[in-house]
Amino acid sequence: MEQKQLxxxxxxxxxxxxxxxxxxxxxxxxxxxxYFGGVIRSAGTVxxxxxxxxxxxxxxxxxxxxxxxxxxxxxxxxxxxxxVNILDTPGHExxxxxxxxxxxxxDAAVMVIDSAKGIEPQTKKLFKVVKxxxxxxxxxxxxxxxxxxxxxxxxxxxxxxLDIEGCAMxxxxxxxxxxKGLYDIRNNRLEMYRKDGDDRYxxxxxxxxxxxxxxxxxxxxxxxxxGEVDLIKEAGNQFDLEKIKKGDQTPVFFGSALTNFGVQVxxxxxxxxxxxxxxxxxxxxxxxxxxxxxxxxxxxxxxQANMNPNHRDRIAFVRICSGEFVKGMDVTLxxxxxxxxxxxxxxxxxxxxxxxxxxVAGDIVGLYDTGNFQIxxxxxxxxxxxxxxxxxxxxxEMFMEVQAKNVMKQKxxxxxxxxxxxxGAVQLYQxxxxxxxxxxxxxxxxxxxxxxxxxNEYNCDxxxxxxxxxxxxxxxxxxxxxxxxxxxNMLVKDLDGQPLFLFENRFAENWFVNKYPDVKLxxxx
Ligand code: G4P
Numbered sequence: 001m002e003q004k005q006l007x008x009x010x011x012x013x014x015x016x017x018x019x020x021x022x023x024x025x026x027x028x029x030x031x032x033x034x035y036f037g038g039v040i041r042s043a044g045t046v047x048x049x050x051x052x053x054x055x056x057x058x059x060x061x062x063x064x065x066x067x068x069x070x071x072x073x074x075x076x077x078x079x080x081x082x083x084v085n086i087l088d089t090p091g092h093e094x095x096x097x098x099x100x101x102x103x104x105x106x107d108a109a110v111m112v113i114d115s116a117k118g119i120e121p122q123t124k125k126l127f128k129v130v131k132x133x134x135x136x137x138x139x140x141x142x143x144x145x146x147x148x149x150x151x152x153x154x155x156x157x158x159x160x161x162l163d164i165e166g167c168a169m170x171x172x173x174x175x176x177x178x179x180k181g182l183y184d185i186r187n188n189r190l191e192m193y194r195k196d197g198d199d200r201y202x203x204x205x206x207x208x209x210x211x212x213x214x215x216x217x218x219x220x221x222x223x224x225x226x227g228e229v230d231l232i233k234e235a236g237n238q239f240d241l242e243k244i245k246k247g248d249q250t251p252v253f254f255g256s257a258l259t260n261f262g263v264q265v266x267x268x269x270x271x272x273x274x275x276x277x278x279x280x281x282x283x284x285x286x287x288x289x290x291x292x293x294x295x296x297x298x299x300x301x302x303x304q305a306n307m308n309p310n311h312r313d314r315i316a317f318v319r320i321c322s323g324e325f326v327k328g329m330d331v332t333l334x335x336x337x338x339x340x341x342x343x344x345x346x347x348x349x350x351x352x353x354x355x356x357x358x359x360v361a362g363d364i365v366g367l368y369d370t371g372n373f374q375i376x377x378x379x380x381x382x383x384x385x386x387x388x389x390x391x392x393x394x395x396x397e398m399f400m401e402v403q404a405k406n407v408m409k410q411k412x413x414x415x416x417x418x419x420x421x422x423x424g425a426v427q428l429y430q431x432x433x434x435x436x437x438x439x440x441x442x443x444x445x446x447x448x449x450x451x452x453x454x455x456n457e458y459n460c461d462x463x464x465x466x467x468x469x470x471x472x473x474x475x476x477x478x479x480x481x482x483x484x485x486x487x488x489n490m491l492v493k494d495l496d497g498q499p500l501f502l503f504e505n506r507f508a509e510n511w512f513v514n515k516y517p518d519v520k521l522x523x524x525x
Contacts, residue, residue, distance in 0.1 A: 013362030021120035037077030105319035115148030147176035174221035277362030291361035295382035296323035344368035396440030416458030473521035
């Protein structure tokens, strides 16, 4: 691809994730966006995922059984002049580690909030990760067709709990049964509820009054909205694109995903303001890789085994940071320094895994993997070695001892253990002396998924004995003396063979620190 064309292609990309608390409406709004992108013919198909028809996430049987989305999937569509990549982040609280890493592969985030509930715990957790990255965050206050909280309160709560400025882009005229429309502050017009086409917009004059009179002027809720809009124009945060780009201000949109009200204006404005693919910093260096650099570079942010039970494949999800991906290209895997050919890749649109045509910086591709990749790996072309910054690792808090129920199944047991831990949702440790397996995870559900998949994909029943919640602390091998270990601070090693203690509680950790004041203990994150 010519340099100019590469620049054009890259500038069209918009790659983002939607974060929300379960049930706030993430699936519904995603579906509306796919509808505008022409990917689905009518809204309602994505929701059928619960019955397994639209396979955004029926890659894993367990999701259907539980009715939750446990994998991050990638959806791509073309809308106006933009090529959009939406990365799905599982909303379930137990899947945080996977979700966090997905947030490392996006350039912006959309935060969906249920306007009856306000900021909920999962939103807050995910928000913190996004905020730390300093990327733009756009807010959609959903379910306006239902009676919700006072809009001024919602913005105040957002600012207080999340420590970010909120800037209203539109304002509700009524709510629930009384919902009449939205005052579109940015475009200086009204968007009327229950009207289609261009009819639904009523132009406002410079004085903020309707250009042509309309019965809505007689409504109490309209008069109230006018008063509130005056108030926020006077006393609210002024729109500031620079702050938005850094994630210090979030544009707030109200709407109703279910009735497709306010979603298109949101999508248009969002795609307009959201950034094209960002540059990526190199590890231990001030140098960055620019997205329009002609050499290809990418990092692996997620690995998933057996996405399609019929194919028994393993896929490494990579975010392209620069250049163009071409099928069959030769790249170097930085960790090993080895050359490899990328023959088999796939783009994601739910279950239709089409072969990639053109993919450039900003896009996500799935590479079929036979065990070469690890999460956080960098691949690149060209003479100059590239290594992107490490992805954050989250220290597990819950631990289980794991054994195969049937000793005759040792082979599939070891195979399953080794393959599934590569995905990074659970961490594998071994007891220092006996080599017994110990799994660590951020939450309980990950163990259940692991157990289920061992049985379904490796035909191996596993027995798990909880060790309970523990505090993991790494110790310098040179300072290690095996007599330091006790039941209250179990000594294990991680996959790299590095020793660590699993402390029963804070008290046990403090006791250890007092007993061995010269020993340095470290947590991962
Ligand atoms: P999630 O992915 O964030 O978990 O939320 P999802 O879109 O699945 O929406 C959760 C529930 O909220 C769904 O209802 C959905 O129809 C509803 N919902 C989403 N947006 C709106 C909205 O703008 N207004 C109203 N009134 N409801 C909305 P459900 O009954 O749990 O799902 P289903 O059984 O209808 O599929």
